[in-house]
Each structure stands twice: as structure tokens, then as C-alpha cells.
Amino acid sequence: MKIAIIGATGMTGKALFHEATSRGHEVTGFVRNETRGKEILGDTAQLVVEDAFAITGEQLDQYDVVIDAFANHAEPSENLDLLTHLIHQTRKHDVRMFFILGAGPLLQEDGSYVYDFLKTLPGAEEWVDEPRYGVTELQVLLSTPDVNWTSISAQNEYVEGPKTEYVLGKDHLMEASDGESHVTSGNLAGAVLDEIETPAFEMQRFTVSDK
Amino acid sequence: MKIAIIGATGMTGKALFHEATSRGHEVTGFVRNETRGKEILGDTAQLVVEDAFAITGEQLDQYDVVIDAFANHAEPSENLDLLTHLIHQTRKHDVRMFFILGAGPLLQEDGSYVYDFLKTLPGAEEWVDEPRYGVTELQVLLSTPDVNWTSISAQNEYVEGPKTEYVLGKDHLMEASDGESHVTSGNLAGAVLDEIETPAFEMQRFTVSDK
Numbered sequence: 001m002k003i004a005i006i007g008a009t010g011m012t013g014k015a016l017f018h019e020a021t022s023r024g025h026e027v028t029g030f031v032r033n034e035t036r037g038k039e040i041l042g043d044t045a046q047l048v049v050e051d052a053f054a055i056t057g058e059q060l061d062q063y064d065v066v067i068d069a070f071a072n073h074a075e076p077s078e079n080l081d082l083l084t085h086l087i088h089q090t091r092k093h094d095v096r097m098f099f100i101l102g103a104g105p106l107l108q109e110d111g112s113y114v115y116d117f118l119k120t121l122p123g124a125e126e127w128v129d130e131p132r133y134g135v136t137e138l139q140v141l142l143s144t145p146d147v148n149w150t151s152i153s154a155q156n157e158y159v160e161g162p163k164t165e166y167v168l169g170k171d172h173l174m175e176a177s178d179g180e181s182h183v184t185s186g187n188l189a190g191a192v193l194d195e196i197e198t199p200a201f202e203m204q205r206f207t208v209s210d211k
Numbered sequence: 212m213k214i215a216i217i218g219a220t221g222m223t224g225k226a227l228f229h230e231a232t233s234r235g236h237e238v239t240g241f242v243r244n245e246t247r248g249k250e251i252l253g254d255t256a257q258l259v260v261e262d263a264f265a266i267t268g269e270q271l272d273q274y275d276v277v278i279d280a281f282a283n284h285a286e287p288s289e290n291l292d293l294l295t296h297l298i299h300q301t302r303k304h305d306v307r308m309f310f311i312l313g314a315g316p317l318l319q320e321d322g323s324y325v326y327d328f329l330k331t332l333p334g335a336e337e338w339v340d341e342p343r344y345g346v347t348e349l350q351v352l353l354s355t356p357d358v359n360w361t362s363i364s365a366q367n368e369y370v371e372g373p374k375t376e377y378v379l380g381k382d383h384l385m386e387a388s389d390g391e392s393h394v395t396s397g398n399l400a401g402a403v404l405d406e407i408e409t410p411a412f413e414m415q416r417f418t419v420s421d422k
Contacts, residue, residue, distance in 0.1 A: 053299075077302055077357065084295035084351075088264075091288055136354040140295075143347040146288065 001196065004063040006030040006052055006086075007070030009040045011160050012100050015185035016067055017041055019163065019193050028063070030055065052082050057089035060097075065196050066090075067098040076130035083137050091146045096202075098192060099151040103181065104131020105138035106153045106173045106207060114156070114173050138205060151205040152192055157182035163190045165211035174209035183210050212407065215274040217241040217263055217297075218281030220251045222371050223311050226396035227278055228252055230374065230404050239274070241266065263293050268300035271308075276407050277301075278309040287341035294348050302357045307413075309403060310362040314392065315342020316349035317364045317384045317418060325367070325384050349416060362416040363403055368393035374401045376422035385420035394421050 003020050007013045008029030020027045028046045031037035037047045048059075052070055060066045068086055072078040083099055090097055104115035115131040118124060141151055155174060161184030167174065168191060173181050191208035195201055214231050218224045219240030231238045239257045242248035248258045259270075263281055271277045279297055283289040294310055301308055315326035326342040329335060352362055366385060372395030378385065379402060384392050402419035406412055 077299075077355075080351075080354075081295065081299035081302075084292065085299070088288075088292035088296070091292075132354060136351060139350045140291075140347055143291075143343060144288075 001064040002026045002028070002062065003196065004028045004030060004048075004060065004066045006055065006066065006068045006082075008045075008047075009033075009037055010069055010071050011185050012071065012188065013067075013069035014040060015160075015189035016069055016192060017045070019186070019189035020196075023193055023197075025193075053085055055086065055089065057091075057093045057095075060086075060090055060095045061093055063095060065096045065098060067100070067192065069100050071100070073130060076133045079130070080133045080137050080140070084140060087140065087144055087147050087149075091144075094148070096196075096199075097147055097149045098196070099137065099141060099149060100188075100192075101137060101151055101153045101205070102131055102134045102158065103154055103156045103173060104134040105205070106155075107171045108173060141205065145203075149203060150195060150199070150201050152188065152195070153205060153207040154188055155181040155183040155207070155209055158185070158188070160185050162186040166191055166208050167211050169207040169209060171205060171207070174207060176210040181209070183208055212275040213237045213239070213273065214407065215239045215241060215259075215271065215277045217266065217277065217279045217293075219256075219258075220244075220248055221280060221282050222396050223282065223399065224278075224280035225251060226371075226400035227280055227403060228256070230397070230400035231407075234404055234408075236404075264296055266297065266300065268302075268304045268306075271297075271301055271306045272304055274306060276307045276309060278311070278403065280311050282311070284341060287344045290341070291344045291348050291351070295351060298351065298355055298358050298360075302355075305359065307407075307410075308358055308360045309407070310348065310352060310360060311399075311403075312348055312362055312364045312416070313342055313345045313369065314365055314367045314384060315345040316416070317366075318382045319384060352416065356414075360414060361406060361410070361412050363399065363406070364416060364418040365399055366392040366394040366418070366420055369396070369399070371396050373397040377402055378420050378422050380418045380420060382416060382418070385418060387421040392420070394419055 034049045106114045163186035166187035245260045317325045374397035377398035
């Protein structure tokens with residue numbers, strides 16, 4: 001399939017780029033900086049150099065699937081703003097859109113957001129904006145009936161690492177076999193590509209955990 | 212004050228334009244069509260002719276207050292998309308932003324949204340998208356700490372009409388003295404201009420009812 005990855009040089013974008021390429025898909029990375037793009041994704045990587053906020057629906061219609069892997073940890077409002085920009089651009093278009101979220105908008109056992117727990121942690125004000133915007137991103141997706149979207153949430157610990165074995169979940173925080181909530185970028189990328197090749201969560205959010 | 216009104220030719224925009232002008236403010240209408248703008252707002256009206264989705268934060272910094280009165284009843288997703296565009300454009304800017312919402316995101320006595328009741332009405336699928344997007348608009352505003360925003364909700368019956376006497380509320384649906392939930396565009400415009408001149412609801416949503 002023709003797959004575009006927005007934010008292709010980030011931790012998630014890189015893992016997705018390599019997983020999709022290794023499965024034989026035709027992959028294009030949307031990046032801000034060509035030199036950095038080639039450095040991280042390789043000299044032969046197919047790149048579009050563009051400000052993500054200038055991307056149009058017409059451009060994205062050239063692909064079967066577009067993955068928004070953009071993540072600005074310093075200015076997490078940008079994550080929400082890009083999601084709403086891409087939704088605006090792709091309403092009533094056919095392209096399948098994929099949005100990567102963190103663990104904040106996953107649910108705890110009592111049905112409240114993981115974010116509601118995270119914000120109570122000491123020092124949370126330093127970093128809790130990102131999961132907070134993640135909750136709003138999910139709320140916007142859940143009120144979007146006219147884009148073919150799927151979203152995946154990572155786990156509490158989301159770290160760079162290889163594809164090993166992974167387990168899918170739906171809306172709740174998961175525990176790996178060691179009792180902790182974690183997933184590697186390689187396992188998340190594996191789950192995204194599985195879903196792209198065999199859709200099971202269209203218009204839904206799901207999640208993935210290391211085994 | 213220098214006040215800009217986006218969607219100045221609609222029912223709300225018109226009422227705001229006249230109320231603000233009559234109070235001596237310097238008012239600019241953002242409109243899509245100049246001829247229609249002059250027809251509705253008068254030959255001497257100060258207009259900016261522009262696609263609302265092309266408006267930038269730098270442009271809006273020229274005003275003290277900007278009111279988003281844009282309302283697309285046929286494609287209400289545009290209402291949400293314009294709100295998120297304007298938020299993206301004005302994050303960390305000083306301009307005061309005003310967003311007009313309907314009654315859908317007001318609360319019922321039990322704390323649920325008026326929208327949750329509206330969607331149960333027979334035939335609701337024909338028109339319930341607009342209050343549904345209104346709820347998401349409020350959710351986005353409530354997760355926006357870096358824009359100086361205020362929002363006002365209308366009542367269940369929101370009709371064109373003069374400024375008479377009105378009563379303010381906060382988050383709950385109100386009843387006028389006849390026991391019904393209604394407000395005229397003139398009364399809503401009066402409440403907005405009161406709030407612009409004497410801020411009491413910064414970073415909050417409030418509402419207004421006919422007396």
C-alpha cells in the first residue's frame with residue numbers, strides 16, 4: 001500500500017517507517033528538514049519536505065493510509081492542533097487516517113482517564129500537558145464521523161525499542177507479563193501495520209502492550 | 212475598543228456588529244463576500260474579505276477582541292474546525308477571543324449535556340450534528356489554557372430579535388419568565404458586549420436568557 005507518515009523522523013515515525021518498508025509498502029515520510037530526514041531514514045527514503053500545518057486533503061488523497069506520528073513534547077498543543085488540521089483537511093475524503101496517542105486517554109479500571117491519575121502525581125504540572133491534550137485529541141476523534149480514522153494509544157512507558165511480541169487491547173491501560181504498563185516503538189509499529197493490513201478498529205481507538 | 216467579528220453577516224454576527232457599533236466601538240466584519248457584507252452590514256461597514264480558515268494570529272493581533280460568530284448549519288463540522296483553527300492561530304497571543312456556542316453544550320440539572328437530551332428526540336439525526344459539534348467545541352476550549360478565551364451559549368430557542376431585557380447564567384440551561392428556554396440575537400449580543408466591556412468570564416463559558 002501507499003503509506004504516508006507525518007512526523008517520520010520522531011521515535012514513532014522512524015519505527016513505523018522501517019516496519020512499513022520491511023513489509024514491502026511504498027512509504028513516504030513527511031518531514032520538516034530534508035537533511036535530517038535523510039540522516040534518520042536513509043538516503044533512499046522517499047520524503048516530502050513540508051510544514052505539517054500546510055498539508056492538504058488533496059495531497060493526502062494520493063495515499064491509501066496516512067499516519068500522523070507527529071509529536072511535539074515541548075509544545076504538546078501542537079499535537080492537538082495538527083490532529084484537528086488533518087481532520088479538517090480529510091473530512092469526506094477516502095484516505096484512511098491513523099493517529100498515534102499516548103497512554104493519557106486510555107481508561108483506568110474505574111472508567112476514568114489515565115490522565116486523571118497522572119495529573120495527581122507530584123511534579124505533574126511539568127509534563128501533564130501532553131496527556132491532557134491527548135484526552136482532547138481522543139474526544140475530537142470520537143466526534144468525527146466523516147473521516148476514516150483509527151487511533152492507537154501507547155502505554156505508560158513508551159520507549160524506543162525493537163519489535164518483539166505484543167498483545168492488543170481496546171480502551172483500557174494494559175499490563176505486560178511483568179505487571180508494568182509498557183510498549184516499545186517497534187511493537188507499536190507492528191500493531192499499526194497489522195491494523196493497516198487487516199482493519200479491525202476502523203473509527204475506533206485501540207492499544208498495544210509488550211507481551 | 213477594536214472589535215473584529217468573524218462571520219459578521221450571519222444572524223449572530225449582524226446583531227453583534229450593530230450592538231458593538233452602537234456602543235461606539237471600532238468594528239470590523241470578516242466576511243466571505245463583500246457585496247453581501249455591504250448589503251447586510253451597510254455601505255460604510257469596515258470589512259475584511261477573507262476565507263475564515265486563512266485568518267492568521269498576526270492579523271487578529273490588530274484587534275482587542277475577536278468574536279467567532281461563524282455558524283455553518285449545513286456543515287456544522289466547519290464550526291468546530293474554525294474554532295480549532297483560530298485557537299491554533301492565537302495560542303500565546305494577547306488578543307481576547309470570543310466563541311459563540313449553542314445550547315447543546317449547556318448542562319441539564321443532572322449535569323449531563325443538553326445535547327444528551329436533544330439526541331433522544333424523534334428525528335434528531337437530521338439536525339443533532341450541530342449541538343454534537345458544539346459539545347466538542349466546549350471540550351476543546353476547556354483544554355485551552357494559552358488563549359484568552361470566553362464563550363457564550365445561547366438557549367434552546369435562539370431566534371433573530373431585538374435587545375430587550377436579559378439575564379446571565381453560567382453552565383446550565385435557563386428558563387425565561389414564561390418557563391421556556393429562549394434568547395434573542397439582540398439579547399445575546401448585549402450580553403457579549405457587556406462581557407467585552409466588563410470582563411467577568413475570562414477562560415469560562417457563560418450563558419444568557421431572555422428575561
